[in-house]
Amino acid sequence: MSSNTDGKTGSVPHVNSEYKLIEQRATAANVFGQIIRYLLLAFWALIVLFPFYWMILTSFKSYSSYNSEYVPKLFLTSPTFQNYVDAFTEVSLGRYLLNTFVFTVVTTAIMLVIVVLSAFAFSRLEFKGKNILFALFLSLMMIPNELVIITNYVTITNMNLRNSMPGLVLPSVISVFYIYLLKENFEQIPDELYKAAKVDGTSDMRYLWRVMIPIAKPTLITITILKVIECWNSYVWPRLITDDPNFFLVSNGIQEIRENGFGRENIPAMMAAVVAISVPLMVLFLVFRKKIMAGVARGGTKG
Template sequence: REYVPKFYATSPTFSNYVDAFTAVPLAKYLLNTLLFTVATTAIMLVVITLAAFAFARLDFKGKDTVFTLFLALMMIPQELVVITNFVTITKLDLRNTFTGLILPSVTSVFYIYLLKENFEQVGDDLYKASKVDGTSDLRYLTRVLIPICKPTMITIVILKVIECWNSFVWPRLITDKQEYYLVSNGIQQIRENGFGRENIPAMMAAVVIISLPLIILFLAFRDRIMEGVATGGTKG
């Protein structure tokens, strides 16, 4: 039986949302996605913050060369990165594990670059004064730089959360057990289980359920996002 899309609902019902949760373990997939998103975002934030601080404030041999090579990585097609990541994770025997899901996503050259530029907007005089007072680099980072650059960091966190929540290709490649499926895999599984053309409304209900947390997140932090983008894009 075919369903013809209509602009207006002729007989609204919530049964499709029930179908979305009963056809597949969608609640389990939502929990998996939440754990994956929180863990990946938290680890990535630590990694990019330390890397951005090193490039912005520390002096070490070959810093400019290393940073240039980092930027060059942005020109590599993501398809090539997925292939190499898949081979590496498979050789490490990390398929069908949360570690295998998380590891390839714990860093981002673009976010390192964005945060480095933001850190460099804070004057060198403040850093030199803190060193005169005997402040360690880690204390200066946590007590001075991070509070000043909080809008940009919040923006990065929100963008990363959206990226992780919508992740599809990598979880699809690296997991073939239901216990590690994410919500994006759940949508595909609904179609494979026979919903597809026979129950499009249930698939759309699942899409609404999956999209709702991101919509709420954006509405709650839209001012912070705009502030972070404006701060990150202003030099001097």
């Protein structure tokens, strides 16, 4: 019996050593996998971020130094801010930025009111044909954007709103996707809260303002930021509905700068204008990126 015991106890160190060897191999494989993963991510980040780096780098080069570079340089020896000065003095970039700011603020504000009220109606109010109406509403997302633009153009033209701020704003104040996103978020709020509020005599608007909007704040922030980015980058509709430089946004104003401002050859000045246009959105996204992701995740999760 003692020999059997000794044999069993003698095998324990051998088993432990095998476990340790397996753990070491697993750890080494995990470390190797992490290294490969981060190398691939770094390589992909380099590919994605390099155009932005090149844009900013070029904006600080003088016209003469840029044209004298037979081999492009990846660093600066004598940066200049003259391109940024020219972007705001030689062309109407300041006016384009102001027009875009007004267009973005007005469009986003009106859109938020429409989206909040529509999402509340579809998520809490009971009326005949609600589900059919919402299904038809969602079907609008299946219509190609080109067809909607043609219809909007005819409508705005018939209303004599071309080359005006209302003509720019009105077709952009409704978004089926944002209504759907906020409706899904509102439906996560328990019905018991709404019923209790109605028993207490709370009106629908008061309940919406005091209960639903604070709870859905992350999603509302996400919708606001995404709409701001959408308005800031809007190109096709402003280009179609306006031919007066007084109403140009930055998206189509930059084309005007390229054609009639700096010219096609002054690339550094053009890059300075593009940087001035892009930086606000970059800062906005970097500051609120966590809220954007949290709002989208919350709006897409039910239960």
